[in-house]
Amino acid sequence: MPNYRLLKRFKGLHLDSINAIAFSPDGSMMASADDQGKIIVTLTVNGRNVNIFSIAGALVTVLCWYSNDSALLFAGLHSGKLYACIMSPGAYVPREPTWICDLAGPITVCLVDSMSKRMIIGLGNSISVLRQIALYDWRLSTTIAQPVDHILKPLNFEDPALVPTGVHISPSVPNQLLISYLDHGVLDQSCYDLDEDITIWRVWSDRRMMPVLIARTSGASALSIKGDAFVATNLYDGIDFYSTVKVQDRIQMVQTWKQKQKKNSTVKRTRINRAALHILENVLIPIEFIHKDESVLVRSSTGIAVILSTELGREQQVLVHGSSHDLIQAVGYTVYGGWQYIATGDSEKGDDTQLQVWVSVDSK
Numbered sequence: 001m002p003n004y005r006l007l008k009r010f011k012g013l014h015l016d017s018i019n020a021i022a023f024s025p026d027g028s029m030m031a032s033a034d035d036q037g038k039i040i041v042t043l044t045v046n047g048r049n050v051n052i053f054s055i056a057g058a059l060v061t062v063l064c065w066y067s068n069d070s071a072l073l074f075a076g077l078h079s080g081k082l083y084a085c086i087m088s089p090g091a092y093v094p095r096e097p098t099w100i101c102d103l104a105g106p107i108t109v110c111l112v113d114s115m116s117k118r119m120i121i122g123l124g125n126s127i128s129v130l131r132q133i134a135l136y137d138w139r140l141s142t143t144i145a146q147p148v149d150h151i152l153k154p155l156n157f158e159d160p161a162l163v164p165t166g167v168h169i170s171p172s173v174p175n176q177l178l179i180s181y182l183d184h185g186v187l188d189q190s191c192y193d194l195d196e197d198i199t200i201w202r203v204w205s206d207r208r209m210m211p212v213l214i215a216r217t218s219g220a221s222a223l224s225i226k227g228d229a230f231v232a233t234n235l236y237d238g239i240d241f242y243s244t245v246k247v248q249d250r251i252q253m254v255q256t257w258k259q260k261q262k263k264n265s266t267v268k269r270t271r272i273n274r275a276a277l278h279i280l281e282n283v284l285i286p287i288e289f290i291h292k293d294e295s296v297l298v299r300s301s302t303g304i305a306v307i308l309s310t311e312l313g314r315e316q317q318v319l320v321h322g323s324s325h326d327l328i329q330a331v332g333y334t335v336y337g338g339w340q341y342i343a344t345g346d347s348e349k350g351d352d353t354q355l356q357v358w359v360s361v362d363s364k
Contacts, residue, residue, distance in 0.1 A: 018345030076107030122164030170227030
């Protein structure tokens with residue numbers, strides 16, 4: 001696992017909160033967005049500005065590059081608007097991106113699949129699937145119905161809304177969509193066939209008649225590049241690591257608890273490992289796989305970003321971004337020119353908002 005050093009610190013590019021960071025597919029550029037509608041694209045290696053986009057009065061919540069095009073970036077807003085940002089060399093003057101469509105609800109997650117020309121968007125408490133007709137023409141194909149949470153609850157209990165926090169497509173099964181939800185984790189209807197427009201498998205439960213919850217209060221989730229591993233931030237006590245095992249027509253989560261089971265227990269646990277996480281507040285802490293699935297990168301509410309081993313769940317390196325009270329709300333990872341880069345951005349810092357870029361000490 002490579003070690004990282006601080007390469008560059010940006011101060012003044014963004015004000016108040018950095019909500020999203022995304023590296024281009026080829027790794028050459030880094031995009032970042034904030035609460036004031038500003039999207040800045042810089043070169044990864046030296047931080048030089050490439051393009052600046054500005055949307056008046058907007059709160060940008062999501063950035064997502066077209067998966068095979070480093071000239072096309074999508075931006076989702078809290079208002080539900082979706083924009084396309086086309087890179088233009090030397091366009092340093094702020095300009096407004098191209099409007100694509102209005103959706104009903106805050107955009108929380110976005111995934112673009114260039115092979116099928118689909119865009120999957122989590123907004124409000126629903127999932128919308130858009131199909132690309134032309135460069136700027138994306139049309140609603142279907143809306144995925146909310147799964148039903150069958151878990152028994154106390155009388156008069158008001159269940160939180162099903163808010164999507166992760167949408168994932170495995171490269172080996174490009175028609176299957178896995179969805180995770182805030183407060184509900186992954187429910188038993190969370191895998192969806194995009195071609196047939198139906199639920200195709202259910203997660204096996206270790207509680208027999210109940211749907212398994214991969215992570216209650218799941219801050220966010222990530223699927224490995226190979227599609228054989230899954231992680232979710234558990235806001236109660238850390239990060240849960242999973243291995244997906246296909247059994248007949250279902251996916252089973254194969255799990256081993258750290259704590260001992262009762263002697264007479266016949267229940268097979270499904271969590272591989274649980275790693276402690278630096279979370280002091282009940283906030284959304286996203287996560288992503290890095291280092292060819294050998295590590296995961298996770299943000300924190302204590303001024304750091306943490307690199308964890310996927311095999312053991314142990315800390316491999318802590319990147320100190322700011323003070324112990326800083327919320328690291330955005331991170332990104334890429335490989336470019338033989339070097340590995342990590343970006344971290346903080347939140348609610350006003351004029352002191354910082355974007356930092358870290359580079360591996362040794363090349364690949």
